[in-house]
Every structure is written in C-alpha cells, then in structure tokens.
Amino acid sequence: MRSPIANSDGNRTFNTLTSKPEFHINRNKRAVTVLVRGIYGNAILEKGIAKAAPDDVFHAEIGKAIALRRALGLMVPSEYTNAPKPDEPRVGSVVRGVDHDMYDGGKVGVVTALRPTEFMSAELGLVVDGFAGTGWNLIGNVSILDDTDVDYSVITEGVAA
Structure with a gap:
C-alpha cells in the first residue's frame, strides 16, 4: 500500500512508505483498529481506530475504511460516518x-x-x-x-x- 505520487493528502506513511494494514475487529466493543506496518521489519508505522457511537449500528467494513483513512491521515468522507441505519433487522443482524x-x-x-x-x-x-x-x-x-x-x-x- 503506497500512493503512486506524493501529494498533500495523507501522511508520510501514505505518501512515501510501502506498508500493509492489519485490521483488528472487536465486535463486543464495537470498534475496529488498524495497525499499518512497514513491509520491511514489520514495524508499526501508524494506528487508526473507529468506534461506533452507542446509538449507531456497527458495521465492520465501514469501520475498517474509517480506521484506515484515519491511520493514513486522509479525510474521512461523511458518507462513512453518516451511513444510513438499516430500517429493519435482516438475517445476520x-x-x-x-x-x-x-x-x-x-x-x-x-x-x-x-x-x-x-x-x-x-x-x-x-x-x-x-x-x-x-x-x-x-x-x-x-x-x-x-x-x-x-x-x-x-x-x-x-x-x-
């Protein structure tokens, strides 16, 4: 994972370093953490966290996107943080x-x-x-x-x- 060109978006890890994300999902705490590690030496370069508010519906994939963008210093789009809540339960809820x-x-x-x-x-x-x-x-x-x-x-x- 690395941006193909250096730009003003994101942090140094996003722009210049080759890295890999490692996601940790804690459904009991309704949180997703990402550790962005360097591919050489496996050092933790950045960390990002996304946690669902008490009145929100937790969704791990949205949490992954938010946590990764935070770790890389990128803006989190409002579509992620204001995703529509399901109107009724479905199988798997x-x-x-x-x-x-x-x-x-x-x-x-x-x-x-x-x-x-x-x-x-x-x-x-x-x-x-x-x-x-x-x-x-x-x-x-x-x-x-x-x-x-x-x-x-x-x-x-x-x-x-």
Whole structure:
C-alpha cells in the first residue's frame, strides 16, 4: 500500500512508505483498529481506530475504511460516518430486545430467519438465536446493534435498476 505520487493528502506513511494494514475487529466493543506496518521489519508505522457511537449500528467494513483513512491521515468522507441505519433487522443482524416487559427484553442475539410462512403475522416476525429458545419476536421489539453479517445483495437482487 503506497500512493503512486506524493501529494498533500495523507501522511508520510501514505505518501512515501510501502506498508500493509492489519485490521483488528472487536465486535463486543464495537470498534475496529488498524495497525499499518512497514513491509520491511514489520514495524508499526501508524494506528487508526473507529468506534461506533452507542446509538449507531456497527458495521465492520465501514469501520475498517474509517480506521484506515484515519491511520493514513486522509479525510474521512461523511458518507462513512453518516451511513444510513438499516430500517429493519435482516438475517445476520445482531439485535437486542427492547421491550423490557417481554421475556426477551435486553437480551442480545442473531436473527436467523424472517417472515416465516407458518406464522400468522409473517410480515412482522423474526427468529432470534439467543432469545427465548429461538422463539418468535416482532421486528418492532428489537433494536439493531450490528449488521456486518447481513447479505444486502440478497435483498436488492430482484430490484430493478
């Protein structure tokens, strides 16, 4: 990794040194750290950190982009820091039960299925592994914590361009 021409963007590591990024993802802390190492001697040249705000949805790939740009002294585009939040949970989302009157209030789990055909209110239902024996919950009774493992290509596959 090295810029082909020296310019005013970025730091010395970005402009003149050949380096390689090493990413560390901590999903429990909702943070991504990158160590930018030199390819000769493996010394740490730069370090960048991206951490999701408490009310944001964590996404590891966006965190990687932010952390790397910070480590290299590059501006972080607002599209990265103001990425739209998912409107509802999808398979692969990590969610927390928000209705504390219900059995699953405060519990964290992974959505494993959506809209089952045998469920009467299928348009509102989901199965969350880690909740009451992977029982049914309503989409409105959870908040999304992490959508790193959601495959959005499946969702947009049938949408016309």
